[in-house]
Amino acid sequence: MTELTATSRYQCFGGSVEFYQHPSDCCGTSMAFGIYLPPQAQQRPVPVLYFLSGLTCTPENFLTKAGAQQFAARQGIALVIPDTSPRQTGIPAEDQDYDLGSGAGFYVNATEEPWRQHYQMYDYVTVELPNLVGANFPIDLSRAGICGHSMGGHGALVCGLRGNYRSISAFAPIANPSASPWGQKAFGQYLGNQGWAQYDATMLVAERQVDFPILIDQGATDQFLVNQLMPEKFVAACDRAGQSLNFRMQEGYDHSYYFIASFIGDHLRYHAELLM
């Protein structure tokens, strides 16, 4: 059994925020994650919501800034927040750019050197981490939802469409990474010139749909909206594919955690309805 090392624990809304490190088989290095266990987890296994964070984030950002724990406590849902990449792998360029390497794993399985030995984030997030938390915490893995922000919104849509999740939502996702400068840089480095479609929600939804509505919130004054996020491409692709989508353009909101905090309660209620 994989050894978990607890790095810190804080009581919060009657449950607990906990941070861990563990050796990861698929990433070949130590990985970090955060978890919120609601009070109900002391009595019985609870459903789980994975939250995938955006560029530069650690597992702390979401648990510190989003204000999700109160809603998770009310609904009885565990929150699991993976780190956004392996770190300190020894890859020479890993800390050079904020949008590549450390903090920028993009939730793909890298096929290219020098990344492929460690940057297996798709498998980590969809297989290794769920198995790990299922084995160590009172979590019912059969009731899992996924959510994310920006790069993590991209990850949530892709993991959600390809995997076994009962609910999918996103804040300001990079919705068509193959057409976005962030996505093109990362996919080019991690994947070379092939395999992009399986990691691009706008391309993927033509072939894979889910039988529940996806929820997306997007700030209308988000500085990355036009050049990096392009949610309108995903909206159109869902329309063509017959995928039910609740896309909400939120006037006056930007890309920050103040935006996420304003609507995370709606997202937790959405996930609770599908997970309970």
Added chain:
Amino acid sequence: MTELTATSRYQCFGGSVEFYQHPSDCCGTSMAFGIYLPPQAQQRPVPVLYFLSGLTCTPENFLTKAGAQQFAARQGIALVIPDTSPRQTGIPAEDQDYDLGSGAGFYVNATEEPWRQHYQMYDYVTVELPNLVGANFPIDLSRAGICGHSMGGHGALVCGLRGNYRSISAFAPIANPSASPWGQKAFGQYLGNQGWAQYDATMLVAERQVDFPILIDQGATDQFLVNQLMPEKFVAACDRAGQSLNFRMQEGYDHSYYFIASFIGDHLRYHAELLM
């Protein structure tokens, strides 16, 4: 009129989180504060809750981590968060210790060199800043409450007992600073060997009471409880003075913002009842 320089603005729960800098007369240097204006402030002047932060904090910590904005939006209360000290004053030792100088103003008017020229935080928080926000934002200064955490809990109790506030609450306050190592170090430097009683809530409440109950939450596993905070001294002093106090010892909680976030909703409801 004092010039405010806006440094950033974020829409949040239908209102806005805004950060400012301005020249301060009483501190003789530039000061920073944060404000949350709830949606109701677009229609009419709203009551205000000042939140005084703890050691090392800037105005950002509370607005980023406490999750108070949703409750302020619901209740229609503005939040005003001063910085915890002047900064970059040129005083040689200002950045040497985390518990003295920058980030550690202790909400007193310093009488001693080298601090007294800039460290006039009591006047800043109780007079200059209220006048400034009253002149620049739709805030009804006659309906003001005060809250704080740790060093800021001390500040909230002291300002609240001495000033004109309609409601007072605190999280883990340094309740008897004259008997606490943090308080003794700061008071010794800022005040020399006199005038401590007017800045010590436990001593002050013997002479000044308010005609409403004070609310205090304290984590039972707070690492600073026994040696630095000593709320039991304030509880006993309130008892002797006939001051109504709702002191809640919260099992399992520590000194962190995860603790504050867990109970900030209760505090906003308490303040709203007294401010509306």
